[in-house]
Amino acid sequence: MLDYSMLYPESTVSRRAVSMDGMWNFQLDEKEEGIASGWTEGLPSPDSIPVPASFQDFYTEKDIREYAGDFWYEKDMFIPGEWEGKKVFVRFGCATHRAEVFVNGVKVTEHLGGFLPFSADVTDVVRYNAQNKLVVKVNNELSVTNIPCGTTITLSNGKKMAKPYFDFFNYSGLQRSVYLTAVPQEYIFDITTDYELCGEDAKVSYRIDTTGEHTVLVTLCDAEGNVAASAQGKEGVLDVKNAHLWEVRNAYLYSMMVQITDGAEVIDEYRQEIGIRTVEVKDTSILLNGKPVYLKGFGKHEDSDIIGRGFNIGVMKRDFELMKWIGANSFRTSHYPYSEEIYQMADREGFLIIDEVPAVGLFESLMNFMEASTGKQTAFFEKETTPELLKSHLHALEEMIARDKNHPSVIAWSLLNEPESTSDAAVPYFKEVFDKAHELDVQKRPRTFALVMNAVPGTCKCHQFSDIVALNRYYGWYVKGGHEMMDAREMLIKELEGWKAMNVNKPFIFTEYGADTLASEHKLPSVMWSQEYQEEYLKMTHDVFDSFDFVKGEQVWNFADFQTTEGIMRVNGNKKGIFTRQRQPKDVAYKLKQRWESLPVDFKG
Numbered sequence: 001m002l003d004y005s006m007l008y009p010e011s012t013v014s015r016r017a018v019s020m021d022g023m024w025n026f027q028l029d030e031k032e033e034g035i036a037s038g039w040t041e042g043l044p045s046p047d048s049i050p051v052p053a054s055f056q057d058f059y060t061e062k063d064i065r066e067y068a069g070d071f072w073y074e075k076d077m078f079i080p081g082e083w084e085g086k087k088v089f090v091r092f093g094c095a096t097h098r099a100e101v102f103v104n105g106v107k108v109t110e111h112l113g114g115f116l117p118f119s120a121d122v123t124d125v126v127r128y129n130a131q132n133k134l135v136v137k138v139n140n141e142l143s144v145t146n147i148p149c150g151t152t153i154t155l156s157n158g159k160k161m162a163k164p165y166f167d168f169f170n171y172s173g174l175q176r177s178v179y180l181t182a183v184p185q186e187y188i189f190d191i192t193t194d195y196e197l198c199g200e201d202a203k204v205s206y207r208i209d210t211t212g213e214h215t216v217l218v219t220l221c222d223a224e225g226n227v228a229a230s231a232q233g234k235e236g237v238l239d240v241k242n243a244h245l246w247e248v249r250n251a252y253l254y255s256m257m258v259q260i261t262d263g264a265e266v267i268d269e270y271r272q273e274i275g276i277r278t279v280e281v282k283d284t285s286i287l288l289n290g291k292p293v294y295l296k297g298f299g300k301h302e303d304s305d306i307i308g309r310g311f312n313i314g315v316m317k318r319d320f321e322l323m324k325w326i327g328a329n330s331f332r333t334s335h336y337p338y339s340e341e342i343y344q345m346a347d348r349e350g351f352l353i354i355d356e357v358p359a360v361g362l363f364e365s366l367m368n369f370m371e372a373s374t375g376k377q378t379a380f381f382e383k384e385t386t387p388e389l390l391k392s393h394l395h396a397l398e399e400m401i402a403r404d405k406n407h408p409s410v411i412a413w414s415l416l417n418e419p420e421s422t423s424d425a426a427v428p429y430f431k432e433v434f435d436k437a438h439e440l441d442v443q444k445r446p447r448t449f450a451l452v453m454n455a456v457p458g459t460c461k462c463h464q465f466s467d468i469v470a471l472n473r474y475y476g477w478y479v480k481g482g483h484e485m486m487d488a489r490e491m492l493i494k495e496l497e498g499w500k501a502m503n504v505n506k507p508f509i510f511t512e513y514g515a516d517t518l519a520s521e522h523k524l525p526s527v528m529w530s531q532e533y534q535e536e537y538l539k540m541t542h543d544v545f546d547s548f549d550f551v552k553g554e555q556v557w558n559f560a561d562f563q564t565t566e567g568i569m570r571v572n573g574n575k576k577g578i579f580t581r582q583r584q585p586k587d588v589a590y591k592l593k594q595r596w597e598s599l600p601v602d603f604k605g
């Protein structure tokens with residue numbers, strides 16, 4: 001059990017949530033002198049920077065964009081006098097990749113992992129009805145003991161630099177919203193729900209964790225605000241007559257009001273939106289509410305101009321509008337859990353999410369993710385650092401499931417992206433991670449991981465753990481590209497025939513396939529990197545998908561062009577987007593729209 005509540009900050013009769021977003025003080029700590037020089041009490045010569053945002057792309061100096069090491073944020077926070085007697089927290093949507101938090105010079109918490117929320121209890125440290133100094137020391141170095149994996153090198157001038165084992169820029173900082181929250185001493189700590197459909201009706205079982213012993217009341221209201229069911233007690237079942245189900249691209253949300261009461265008065269109150277739906281895997285089908293669903297959509301990134309990986313409510317809105325326009329119904333949160341607001345929107349819009357923990361880069365080689373195609377056996381999990389890596393991995397998994405378990409949009413957990421999965425040493429590691437996900441999720445959602453190109457029938461030792469087998473495949477791009485596409489097609493068919501022969505009897509989905517394409521390039525006949533080639537590549541791939549019944553989804557790589565580390569394989573970033581980084585369509589988007597609008601929800605059902 002986590003020692004902080006993962007509930008999204010909301011104000012209610014008993015609670016207060018105050019956003020701390022805005023301009024913060026900011027300072028790099030190249031000499032790592034902050035602690036010794038008393039920066040915990042305040043920064044000596046800070047710059048001013050927005051939160052939420054990645055810090056990298058604001059500045060014109062390359063040394064800042066590429067900075068690896070400690071950096072500090074600072075902000076004054078006024079704590080209202082009427083909060084005295086309550087429990088007061090500072091809640092970070094994330095701090096990438098690790099943080100230590102100080103209030104009035106006192107360390108209140110630390111956290112490892114850059115993509116999930118954490119809270120610091122500051123009740124006994126703050127001065128009420130007064131300004132208080134909040135200081136956060138953040139660090140963005142990469143290692144193989146934390147996820148995502150990478151290394152940190154030192155350049156000849158003594159400066160550090162991040163070397164990711166993954167293909168996205170190492171954006172960092174306070175990239176999501178920060179809240180000040182106040183709750184009563186006895187408060188609602190956690191809410192967990194599960195669903196069972198019984199004809200026209202549904203049973204919503206719930207569990208409420210609180211920090212006290214007073215009575216818990218639960219009232220479920222439908223979208224019109226009418227009471228649909230109610231119950232008393234920390235655990236129970238709500239019987240919902242004529243349940244209005246949450247369906248793909250046709251969402252319906254109930255609102256679950258949870259109250260702690262002493263009989264006379266409400267002690268604490270929290271409102272949780274829920275969607276009544278079930279998700280399961282049966283043979284080669286993914287079933288939502290018992291009906292087969294074919295996934296159409298994307299691997300995405302949180303990535304946009306200027307703010308990098310910072311949460312931006314406008315970019316989020318545009319992305320959902322584009323996904324609706326193109327006829328998508330799902331996405332994977334590659335390669336880390338996204339901002340909570342994105343799941344809330346998916347809940348409302350009826351999108352299906354494969355929620356991915358930041359376990360990417362678990363593959364050992366010099367150019368890491370580039371070398372996967374060579375079929376090299378790397379035995380990543382035999383390192384002596386593996387137990388520590390597993391610890392961070394399990395911790396992130398616990399936080400992700402605790403944070404996201406109540407979102408109807410989340411239909412599966414992705415537990416790793418393109419890990420080494422061909423050695424014996426990978427097997428016990430996978431077993432622990434997959435068992436943990438099963439144990440933590442009351443809804444027992446399907447679990448998956450994205451198989452890298454060398455994990456094929458005969459070599460992969462870990463797909464046995466997946467409930468849905470997810471393939472990242474680049475036949476026609478990294479392998480047999482250009483005029484060799486006809487051979488790429490044969491290889492893709494051959495691999496799928498191989499899986500078929502193994503009688504895996506599970507749904508297969510493609511979580512990545514794509515071709516880098518410059519929005520500026522047209523060429524007739526096509527060449528790789530031209531818009532024409534992206535269309536040919538997708539057409540070839542889709543034709544193959546359509547000829548295998550057990551392929552139950554396609555999530556193209558990537559929704560939009562995104563920033564990566566610079567290098568000879570990337571033209572100012574990865575250009576596999578169906579949309580540009582500015583969220584305008586490449587030519588292929590119109591073709592994809594035609595295809596996806598014509599595929600029924602239960603395609604191949």
Ligand SMILES: O=C(O)[C@H]1O[C@@H](Oc2ccc([N+](=O)[O-])cc2)[C@H](O)[C@@H](O)[C@@H]1O
Nearest residue numbers: 167369370371372373418453474478576
């Ligand atoms: O390369 C891509 O565009 C994407 O593919 C995946 O990484 C690969 C890189 C090279 C090869 N290969 O050489 O075969 C296969 C896979 C990653 O999951 C993703 O983060 C990345 O952006």
